[in-house]
Amino acid sequence: MIASLNNPHAHITRPPSLTKSWGFSFGGHVLLLVFLSITAAYSIRTAPPTAIQVRIVGVPQPNAAPKPVEKPQEVRTQDSAAPYEAPKVIKNLPEQTATNKFTVKPETKVEKLPPNPIEAKKRPPVLDKTPREKKVVKNDLNAKVVNNPEDFLKALSYIDKIKAAPSATTAVADVKEAPAGEGPQIQLNLSDQGEADAIRRHIEQFWLKPPGVMTDKLETTFLVDVDTSGNLTNVRLTSSSGNPAYDATIERAIRRAQPLPIPQGKYDKFKQLELHFAG
Amino acid sequence: MKKLLASLFILVLAFVANVANAAVRIDLSNPGASPIPVAVVNFTGKTPEEQQYARDMPGVITNNFSHSTPFKVIPAKAFLQTPEEIAANGPKFSDWKGIGADAILTGSIELIDNGAQIRVEYRLYDTQSEQQLVGRRYTVETRFWRHIAHRISDDVYEQLTGEPGYFATRIVHIGQTGSGKASQKKLCVMDQDGANYQCLTTGNDLVLTPRFNPELQKIIYLSYANGNPRLYMLNMPTGQQTIIGDFEGLNSTPRFSPDGQSVAMTLTMGHEGNPEIYEMNLNTRELKRLTFHSAIDTSPSYSPDGKFIVFNSDRGGVAALYIMNRDGSNVRRLTFREGRYYAPAWSPRGDLIAFIKQTGGIFHVGVIDPQGNEERLLTDSYLDDNVTWAPNGRVLVFQRQAPKSDKSKIYTIDLTGYNLRELPTPNDASDPAWSPLIK
Numbered sequence: 257m258i259a260s261l262n263n264p265h266a267h268i269t270r271p272p273s274l275t276k277s278w279g280f281s282f283g284g285h286v287l288l289l290v291f292l293s294i295t296a297a298y299s300i301r302t303a304p305p306t307a308i309q310v311r312i313v314g315v316p317q318p319n320a321a322p323k324p325v326e327k328p329q330e331v332r333t334q335d336s337a338a339p340y341e342a343p344k345v346i347k348n349l350p351e352q353t354a355t356n357k358f359t360v361k362p363e364t365k366v367e368k369l370p371p372n373p374i375e376a377k378k379r380p381p382v383l384d385k386t387p388r389e390k391k392v393v394k395n396d397l398n399a400k401v402v403n404n405p406e407d408f409l410k411a412l413s414y415i416d417k418i419k420a421a422p423s424a425t426t427a428v429a430d431v432k433e434a435p436a437g438e439g440p441q442i443q444l445n446l447s448d449q450g451e452a453d454a455i456r457r458h459i460e461q462f463w464l465k466p467p468g469v470m471t472d473k474l475e476t477t478f479l480v481d482v483d484t485s486g487n488l489t490n491v492r493l494t495s496s497s498g499n500p501a502y503d504a505t506i507e508r509a510i511r512r513a514q515p516l517p518i519p520q521g522k523y524d525k526f527k528q529l530e531l532h533f534a535g
Numbered sequence: 536m537k538k539l540l541a542s543l544f545i546l547v548l549a550f551v552a553n554v555a556n557a558a559v560r561i562d563l564s565n566p567g568a569s570p571i572p573v574a575v576v577n578f579t580g581k582t583p584e585e586q587q588y589a590r591d592m593p594g595v596i597t598n599n600f601s602h603s604t605p606f607k608v609i610p611a612k613a614f615l616q617t618p619e620e621i622a623a624n625g626p627k628f629s630d631w632k633g634i635g636a637d638a639i640l641t642g643s644i645e646l647i648d649n650g651a652q653i654r655v656e657y658r659l660y661d662t663q664s665e666q667q668l669v670g671r672r673y674t675v676e677t678r679f680w681r682h683i684a685h686r687i688s689d690d691v692y693e694q695l696t697g698e699p700g701y702f703a704t705r706i707v708h709i710g711q712t713g714s715g716k717a718s719q720k721k722l723c724v725m726d727q728d729g730a731n732y733q734c735l736t737t738g739n740d741l742v743l744t745p746r747f748n749p750e751l752q753k754i755i756y757l758s759y760a761n762g763n764p765r766l767y768m769l770n771m772p773t774g775q776q777t778i779i780g781d782f783e784g785l786n787s788t789p790r791f792s793p794d795g796q797s798v799a800m801t802l803t804m805g806h807e808g809n810p811e812i813y814e815m816n817l818n819t820r821e822l823k824r825l826t827f828h829s830a831i832d833t834s835p836s837y838s839p840d841g842k843f844i845v846f847n848s849d850r851g852g853v854a855a856l857y858i859m860n861r862d863g864s865n866v867r868r869l870t871f872r873e874g875r876y877y878a879p880a881w882s883p884r885g886d887l888i889a890f891i892k893q894t895g896g897i898f899h900v901g902v903i904d905p906q907g908n909e910e911r912l913l914t915d916s917y918l919d920d921n922v923t924w925a926p927n928g929r930v931l932v933f934q935r936q937a938p939k940s941d942k943s944k945i946y947t948i949d950l951t952g953y954n955l956r957e958l959p960t961p962n963d964a965s966d967p968a969w970s971p972l973i974k
Contacts, residue, residue: 257950268933275623298929362675362676362679362682363675363676364673364674364675364679364682364683364686365672365673365674365675366671366672366673367671368669368670368672369656369658369667369670369671369672370668370670371666371667372667372670374657380809393834432645440688444559448559452559452561455561456561456562456563457706459561460563460565460566460567461567462565463563463565463567464567464569465566465567465568465569466568466570466571466604466605466606466696467568467569467570467604467605467951467953468604468605468929468949468950468951468953469605469696469697469698469929470602470696470697470698479558483722499697500697501693501694501695501696501697501698502697504661504664504668504695505571507663507664508637508661508663508664511664512663512665525559527561528557528558528559529558529559529560529561530558530559530560530561531561531563532560532561532563533563533564533566534562534563534564535564535565535566
């Protein structure tokens with residue numbers, strides 16, 4: 257409550273015009289003077305202030321029972337007082353009795369429904385949540401899109417390396433422990449990188465976070481298989497963010513992004529994508 | 536040697552297999568922001584009564600979602616499939632994807648026991664993965680049908696956002712009729728959407744600052760019932776009203792501790808009328824003084840773990856927010872910017888503290904994190920006051936007073952600053968406080 261500290265809009269009150277207020281002011285002051293002297297005299301006579309410092313810490317009341325209100329306010333019956341009346345018990349299911357400790361809540365029977373048999377037949381491939389093996393092959397050519405001309409020489413050195421190693425585009429280097437969820441990766445040359453970037457930009461257009469929730473930064477990895485036209489044939493969650501709803505927004509984004517822009521003539525390289533989302 | 540060769544061979548095989556399964560890794564880090572588009576389809580029912588509920592319940596749910604920032608409700612006129620077709624053949628997902636729905640809510644109504652009970656079955660589908668996300672059947676006395684609509688709203692909210700909802704809740708507040716000397720103030724409650732409005736006291740005595748206890752059974756509030764401002768507790772199931780303590784002077788700004796066993800409040804007894812913060816154990820009635828300062832200390836609010844208390848003090852020369860340990864030790868100032876800060880309320884999520892701020896003649900509802908960083912102001916108006924949180928810590932409720940008026944109304948606003956909404960109340964309303972989830 258603001259009022260407990262000051263009057264927030266006291267400044268709004270305007271004084272009456274000066275000419276009118278002279279008389280009032282004079283009379284008022286005289287009255288005030290008389291009033292003050294009387295009260296002062298009275299208080300001196302009757303109530304000499306004694307400064308007693310009272311420090312109260314832990315005052316246990318002898319009777320634990322609360323002091324009842326002397327004149328109880330009219331409170332309407334339970335019907336109106338309770339947010340919800342305690343209704344008759346319909347049928348207690350185990351899952352409900354566990355949470356239903358409040359008499360003010362409606363007794364509600366809750367049952368979980370299995371998926372409707374109607375659509376059970378035509379369901380798409382089930383999301384495979386089995387984690388990927390942790391020992392993985394690390395990409396030693398952290399090739400990036402070159403934006404800065406100064407980086408271009410570095411990029412060229414990569415190309416030299418690729419040329420030097422005949423199987424460089426699919427070769428793998430040292431086996432290293434990688435964060436969970438990362439699978440074996442294909443190495444990309446510069447033009448591949450540009451195409452991977454196009455896929456990234458394409459999916460990001462469809463990646464939408466609902467506002468006001470999921471405010472923490474979360475990370476999720478999906479492994480997807482695509483057919484030659486870029487449609488998904490398999491979507492697997494390989495590393496969950498821990499928030500299934502967040503994972504679901506990501507999966508919706510991937511599915512909505514179909515068909516993915518798989519570069520022509522490079523299907524073998526791009527037929528499986530590991531999509532790592534952080535945001 | 537043979538063994539070595541064999542293991543080498545296996546290693547090479549494994550290598551090749553790995554390469555064959557190798558994937559191109561793509562890192563994505565730039566999500567857009569957009570509400571989740573949800574289609575709330577009318578439920579189905581056989582009798583005319585059932586069909587009425589089959590329209591009314593989705594109506595309540597639609598109203599909830601259309602005021603909730605994470606959701607966008609797709610208008611029913613865009614739907615290509617009727618509720619009956621879905622009931623018979625399941626959702627035709629391509630149609631729903633076509634109109635942009637990410638999720639579809641469908642359901643059915645059955646009245647049983649001669650209409651005394653209502654059985655509500657619902658299913659929520661993900662249109663992209665073409666799977667049922669959740670499906671439940673609720674059975675309840677028919678007059679509580681709105682409560683079930685809110686429960687379903689909370690189920691959907693939790694399923695799609697990963698966070699608990701806030702729809703099956705009530706808001707306690709002070710309802711005011713008349714103005715000036717003829718005004719009456721009553722303790723009133725309503726559903727979070729303004730429905731089921733009820734007043735619990737007669738209005739003969741001034742009442743202020745009600746708060747729910749964590750178990751929903753009790754409301755603590757300030758009343759002038761015996762002529763002096765004292766704190767009372769109303770036990771809702773029994774209607775019994777008891778005084779918390781008859782302490783000399785002003786007794787004000789009560790708040791329950793997160794476990795509901797204690798109440799922090801402001802008392803002016805003793806120290807020459809200076810407001811200090813006390814905590815009372817409701818079981819033992821033990822009273823403990825927490826602040827010892829000649830300045831004003833008031834408006835305590837507990838952190839959700841019960842370890843700290845944020846409060847309002849002008850000990851630094853201007854009204855600001857301070858945090859102390861629950862035992863009153865380690866007082867530190869939280870707010871340092873220009874302006875006056877009042878009425879702090881710690882979020883049930885623990886991540887933010889809401890407050891009222893005055894800068895010049897303008898009032899704001901704002902939030903700040905418990906380290907004193909990232910202050911954000913969500914509103915500005917002639918007078919906003921008494922801010923408290925929805926139980927999921929995503930929506931705030933407060934009172935707003937128009938210029939040149941002593942009347943106020945209750946508003947809610949999302950933490951993002953969107954969805955400012957006036958709650959419809961039959962009378963003027965102030966001092967709102969949100970209940971915990973009713974489950």
